[in-house]
Amino acid sequence: MSTTVRAAAKINLHLGVGAPREDGFHPLDTVYQAISLYDDVTVAEAEEDSLSVAGSAYIDVRDVPGDASNIAVRALAEAACRSPHHVRITKQIPVAGGMAGGSADAAAALLAHDRLHGLSQPDEVLLAQAARLGSDVPFSLVGGTARGRGRGEVVEPVADRGPWWWVVVPARTGLSTPDVYRHFDRLHPDAPAQPAEPTGLLAALASREPVRLARTLHNDLQEPAIDLRPELGALIQRGEAEGALRGMVSGSGPTCVFLCDSQEGAMAVMAALSASYDVVLPAIGPVAGAHVVEVL
Ligand code: ATP
Secondary structure (H helix, E strand, C coil): EEEEEEEEEEEEEEEEEECCCHHHHHHHHEEEEEEEEEEEEEEEECCEEEEEEECCCCHHHHHHHHCCCCCHHHHHHHHCCCCCCEEEEEEEEEECCCCCCCHHHHHHHCCCCCHHHHCCCHHHHHHHHHHHCCCCCCHHEEEEEEEECCCCCCEEEEECCCEEEEEECCCCCCCHHHHHHHHHHHHHCCCCCCCCCCHHHHHHHHHHHHHHHHHHHEEHHHHHHHHHCCCHHHHHHHHHCCCCEEEEEECCCCCCCEECCHHHHHHHHHHHHHCCCCCCCEEEEECEEEEEEEEC
């Protein structure tokens, strides 16, 4: 028997970062949105534990750990799973791209394991397991649009009257999230303890006006990401020159996302960027959190 769960990539419409706390973590005030790029994770009963990874043509599966360090495998350990399983991951979400691909896989594995064995654990139990695996994992379970505080793991759904149209441009090589935070600390040794709040953005999300949303997008990690990868700045300028309402780095990067005024607008920006960039993908948001797509 096997269960397959689909989980979406996230972008951060707002990412306010405060000065590191005593425990070394940065306090965050963020608004996540799940967008229509997905990883599928199948958990199947097996004779012994194993893992296989496949993905879209633009994914280099060698970047994904093939051993027990893979976060989907760690999710099964977190779920106190005792019997052996085969885990199959099919990736569409760029690896180390600032889109929480690993977190999506962890959330999908937790849910697939729960459903495969008919456990039907309450949401609070799955969310607590998710938070122990990583700051973005609870949001990957919940999906939609949600505000995240603490390290990002305390999630609360927010009103969003989308859909919003996005164009996504992944980079060939990933950026390490810890490196981007370290660079943030170097650039902002005097960062405030309290991260910036998303007040204007929350009103824009409820308005259904893309121009308003574009004005209120905010990412404190964009500056350090561009400082580490100057070509991201050029990409953002190019997308905006081609008609996107706003381009931004997704989370810690290096994927860049462009908010467009409509589906037609997104298609035009895609066509223009495709002349210079190998991989340019359309997406809408918000979409659902982790959900079962196949039971065999
Ligand atoms: P975030 O935005 O949450 O910081 P990210 O999108 O930048 O994450 P991921 O794709 O989650 O980055 O991958 C970060 C690292 O985690 C990878 O470089 C890889 O070594 C490791 N990893 C472990 N398991 C997975 C997985 N299932 N998929 C992708 N990467 C994984």
